[in-house]
């Protein structure tokens with residue numbers, strides 16, 4: 535099976551590549567423009583006979599022969615997607631059109647990693663896939679970009695019979711996330727800035743790492759449940775959209791307080807204004823993922839929080855709590 539992974543040099547993409555490469559029948563081609571991803575995330579595979587890495591921007595057509603396409607290319611952190619919003623829209627619209635064009639030409643099955651952001655600032659809680667969302671149409675290039683990408687996927691499916699799969703990924707945390715990612719990793723910088731204004735704002739964090747305690751170099755031994763969900767969706771018969779996320783919840787304050795306690799109880803937690811149009815609360819309804827994919831996050835959020843703290847400690851080189 536020849537598989538193209540766009541955005542495969544990124545955080546989730548590179549973990550996906552690791553899993554796909556485990557299957558000796560797979561040949562994996564990564565196309566990435568390195569906007570937020572890095573070759574470093576794939577260093578294990580560079581030079582491998584079943585692996586190929588191409589510097590390519592998906593807003594340009596790509597002419598190759600493949601059986602499956604995992605289409606991940608798109609900056610996912612607000613810091614990066616807002617850096618050049620027009621480019622973010624182009625990546626989602628033109629990039630997705632190009633990948634759908636490729637899928638149509640070669641008869642490949644294509645999976646889009648969409649996002650929980652399609653629900654906007656939701657008025658329904660938790661969010662099932664049937665919820666149409668509450669997005670500000672003049673707000674975020676990322677939210678509307680992913681919404682139109684989903685529409686394109688379904689239009690190609692209805693009009694041209696393309697085999698499509700759509701995953702809606704909720705916030706995901708784990709190794710290889712950019713340290714300046716601006717999602718929850720702000721806490722990693724130990725500034726302990728909390729990217730929400732009010733204590734009541736919640737975010738449902740998808741702890742994707744099964745054995746977070748293992749250092750990055752041992753990544754053969756842990757598994758991202760997120761990636762497992764993507765592969766199950768691709769291999770199964772359902773088009774989606776399907777939510778992939780952790781239905782457990784904790785507040786950002788709660789997270790900051792636990793990390794602060796663990797690392798330095800004297801550090802000050804600074805409240806900063808949230809990004810405009812960011813959701814106040816979000817939590818996936820994963821009934822469909824459970825029923826259709828037999829999938830649920832491997833880490834229960836309550837068990838996951840200590841793992842997350844431990845990972846901060848490892849990354850920051852802080853001594854274990856006495």
Ligand SMILES: O=c1ccn([C@@H]2O[C@H](COP(=O)(O)OP(=O)(O)O[C@H]3OC[C@@H](O)[C@H](O)[C@H]3O)[C@@H](O)[C@H]2O)c(=O)[nH]1
Nearest residue numbers: 541543544545546566567568569570571606607608610
């Ligand atoms: O125009 C672009 C922009 C970005 N990219 C690449 O896409 C990858 C995105 O990965 P990041 O590490 O930024 O982010 P994530 O792995 O969290 O994103 C992933 O999950 C959320 C989805 O919405 C994203 O589409 C998916 O890539 C990077 O390797 C980046 O270089 C492109 O190849 N082209």
